[in-house]
Amino acid sequence: MQIELMGFVTVVVGAAIFLLPISVAFILLVVCTVFGAASAISLPVLGGASILVPNLFLVFFVLRCLVAHGPGPAIEAIHVHRVGFLLLVITVFGLWTAFTYPYLFQGDAETMIVQRTAGARNVITLAPLRFSSNNITQSVYALGSLLCFIFTFAHFLRTNDQGLFVKAMLVVGGINLAFALADIVTHFTGTNYLLGFVRTANYALLTGAEKGGLKRISGTFPEASAFADYTVAIFAVTATLWLARIRSRMTGIVAGLSLVFLVLSTSATALVCLAIIVPVILLQSFAASAVAPGRGRPAALVAIAAGLPFLVVVVMVIFPDIAAAVYDFVDEIVLSKGDSQSGRERSAWNSVAYQTYIDTSWLGAGLGSARASSYILVLLSNIGLPGLVLFCAFVVALLARTTGARHDQSDSIVSAAKNGIFALLVTAVISGTGYDLGLVFYLLAGFIASQNIPTMRTTAGPYAAFGGTPDEFGAEALRQ
Numbered sequence: 034m035q036i037e038l039m040g041f042v043t044v045v046v047g048a049a050i051f052l053l054p055i056s057v058a059f060i061l062l063v064v065c066t067v068f069g070a071a072s073a074i075s076l077p078v079l080g081g082a083s084i085l086v087p088n089l090f091l092v093f094f095v096l097r098c099l100v101a102h103g104p105g106p107a108i109e110a111i112h113v114h115r116v117g118f119l120l121l122v123i124t125v126f127g128l129w130t131a132f133t134y135p136y137l138f139q140g141d142a143e144t145m146i147v148q149r150t151a152g153a154r155n156v157i158t159l160a161p162l163r164f165s166s167n168n169i170t171q172s173v174y175a176l177g178s179l180l181c182f183i184f185t186f187a188h189f190l191r192t193n194d195q196g197l198f199v200k201a202m203l204v205v206g207g208i209n210l211a212f213a214l215a216d217i218v219t220h221f222t223g224t225n226y227l228l229g230f231v232r233t234a235n236y237a238l239l240t241g242a243e244k245g246g247l248k249r250i251s252g253t254f255p256e257a258s259a260f261a262d263y264t265v266a267i268f269a270v271t272a273t274l275w276l277a278r279i280r281s282r283m284t285g286i287v288a289g290l291s292l293v294f295l296v297l298s299t300s301a302t303a304l305v306c307l308a309i310i311v312p313v314i315l316l317q318s319f320a321a322s323a324v325a326p327g328r329g330r331p332a333a334l335v336a337i338a339a340g341l342p343f344l345v346v347v348v349m350v351i352f353p354d355i356a357a358a359v360y361d362f363v364d365e366i367v368l369s370k371g372d373s374q375s376g377r378e379r380s381a382w383n384s385v386a387y388q389t390y391i392d393t394s395w396l397g398a399g400l401g402s403a404r405a406s407s408y409i410l411v412l413l414s415n416i417g418l419p420g421l422v423l424f425c426a427f428v429v430a431l432l433a434r435t436t437g438a439r440h441d442q443s444d445s446i447v448s449a450a451k452n453g454i455f456a457l458l459v460t461a462v463i464s465g466t467g468y469d470l471g472l473v474f475y476l477l478a479g480f481i482a483s484q485n486i487p488t489m490r491t492t493a494g495p496y497a498a499f500g501g502t503p504d505e506f507g508a509e510a511l512r513q
Contacts (some may be wrong), residue, residue, distance in 0.1 A: 037233050040073030043086050047093030055101040058094055059188055059406050063201040063479050065090040066472045067209050069263060072233040082170050083234040087472050088177050098184045106187035116434065116482045117182060119427040123420065124179045127400040130416050131172045134399030135164035142392035144403040144414065145382045157466075159385060170300050171401030174469040185479025187285050195446045198480055199280060202449075206267045206287035213252040213260070213294045220248045228253075250298040261303035262460040264291050266473055269456035270449045276318040277445035302464045310456045317448065320407070349455040377405035379464070386414035394416065400468055408458075408465035415468055428458065431478055434485065447484050450477045 036044075043065070050058040065087040072083035098107070110117040186301045189198070212231070219225045230255045249257035252264075271288040275281055295303045386405035388411040389398050397403075397417030405411045412421045432451055457474050 035075040037072050037075065038230055039068065039071045039086050039233065040084075040089060040104055043089050045075050047090055050093060050097050051100065054420045055097060056194065056475050058097045059197060060201045060204055062087070062090060062094045062472075063205045063476060064208060066476070067205055067212065067253055067263070068231055069259055069471075070251075071231045071232045071253065072235065075363045076194040077237065082166060085234060088174070091181055091472065092178055095184050097406065102187055104193045105185050109190060110183040110186035110479070110482070116427065116430045116478075117186060119423065119430060120179060120478075123416075123423045123427060124175050124506065126420060126423065127175050127416050128172050128422070130351045130397060131168040131400035131402075132164075134393070134397060135162060135168060135402055138165055138393045138396075138398055142299070142389045142398055143385065144389050144398050145385045146404060155286055157382070157404055162402060162449035164399075167401075168399060168401040171468055174260070175400060176470065178475045181475040182479040182482070185476050186483045189480055189483035192441055193483075195443060199274060199284075199446060202267065202270050202274075203280070203283050203287055206271055206291060207251075208265060209252060209264060210287070210290050213250050213264075215249055216246050216252050217297075247297055247299050247301075250294055256470070257300050258302055258464060261295055261298045261300035261306075262457065262464075263471070263473065264295055264298070265303055265306050265310065265456045265460060266477075267291050267453040268295060268307075268475075269314065272311075272314055273317070273445070273449035273452045276314065277442070277449070279442060279445060279449075302460050305463055306456060306459045309459050310452065313455070314452055317452075323444070359426065382466075383410050386410040389414040390417065406464055406466060408470075411465055411468055414474060428454075431481055434481055445482075447481060450471075450481050453477045453483070 046061065050061060068086040068182045071086045073089040076082045076083040076084065109115065110119060111121045140163055143159055144162050145157055146160050146165065147157055147167055212228075215228060219227050232255070234255065250260055251257050252260045254260040254263060268288055268291040271284045271291065275284040275288050292307075295307060382405050386403055387410060389403050390410070395413075395418045397413060397415045397420060400415050403411070403414035405414055409421065411422055432454065434447075454474065454477050457470060457477075461470060
């Protein structure tokens with residue numbers, strides 16, 4: 034086991050949160066999710082697999098929540114009548130498949146799998162199905178995702194501080210944008226090494242690529258597509274908040290800059306996702322404005338919708354060379370994507386994943402046993418049709434939740450979190466390669482699931498038996 038610099042910092046900060054309000058601990062957990070390529074600990078025994086910064090800090094957050102709130106709210110998160118129970122069932126089922134299916138179907142199928150060698154980057158290659166370190170690492174990620182959901186739920190069940198959620202999203206959005214800008218500056222000044230401390234994971238790092246003459250922004254992530262997947266969720270949340278007039282100045286800045294960086298990232302997945310998520314967000318805003326006048330921004334939306342076509346026509350007439358350059362750029366990153374080496378490679382992954390699903394009689398090869406380039410095929414090739422059905426049930430139950438409020442600020446904040454979930458699902462369906470959707474997905478899910486449930490502010494009631502103890506220091510800080 035080898036601890037990295039960011040791992041040492043994570044341990045120090047993790048120890049310090051026991052002296053800070055629980056609200057600060059939550060914000061720090063959200064901030065940690067931005068370090069998508071920063072290894073905290075390397076494990077040579079698992080072929081050099083990396084424990085990332087957010088996963089290590091999650092352990093400290095779980096312990097801090099137990100100290101602050103006791104185990105009662107966490108147990109409530111996975112109660113049989115809660116959405117979290119479905120996630121618990123999916124996770125337990127996934128863990129069972131990870132340690133049984135590779136042996137059950139060994140010799141019957143081939144899968145695309147990540148091969149790790151000590152001192153080398155990961156490589157995805159075709160191999161006969163067998164139990165490997167990937168089954169272990171993906172199982173650990175699945176457990177971490179479940180814990181993230183449970184203790185995010187527990188924290189907001191105890192505090193119901195929606196303002197904290199908004200603040201955390203603004204902070205992490207700002208940090209993500211700062212690193213994206215640093216990525217561009219260091220690339221063109223030849224100082225990429227300055228960001229080396231956040232690019233230590235044992236991944237194939239594609240941080241210096243260009244396309245169409247633009248730097249493919251990767252920020253703190255291993256490649257542009259990972260940056261785009263992360264940033265599009267932040268954009269969806271903050272854009273929804275801006276349209277709902279919630280902390281308008283800050284949410285507008287973060288949403289606007291996130292949109293700019295998403296376009297500049299040259300990620301085809303990001304552009305397709307924006308084409309889907311932006312109309313959804315705008316339609317929601319129009320609907321909210323119709324029901325509750327003054328809540329949305331109908332005038333601004335109408336002006337944008339009317340002005341954009343006119344602006345495009347003017348630019349094309351005055352600068353015809355720009356129109357040609359834009360067409361060539363879009364053709365390269367979207368229209369001709371399927372003919373590129375990357376497109377053909379990912380198509381081959383999907384073909385193998387589907388064949389794995391068929392060869393295993395619709396049961397899958399086990400959690401962590403297969404990779405694909407679409408989350409639907411990831412689920413089918415890993416945990417089979419039963420796993421896909423369970424996951425769909427979880428998502429439907431989660432997004433169907435209401436706040437109990439009617440078109441007020443609380444409803445808008447929950448809608449923002451749901452749009453973040455929707456954006457992550459869209460990117461995953463388009464190009465998701467593994468079972469792990471990232472901690473941001475489960476942070477948003479835990480927050481949504483905790484809404485419209487009576488807040489647990491005391492130890493009275495059935496939770497006292499579980500040792501529920503309110504964090505007086507943290508609660509006082511939240512009231513200020």
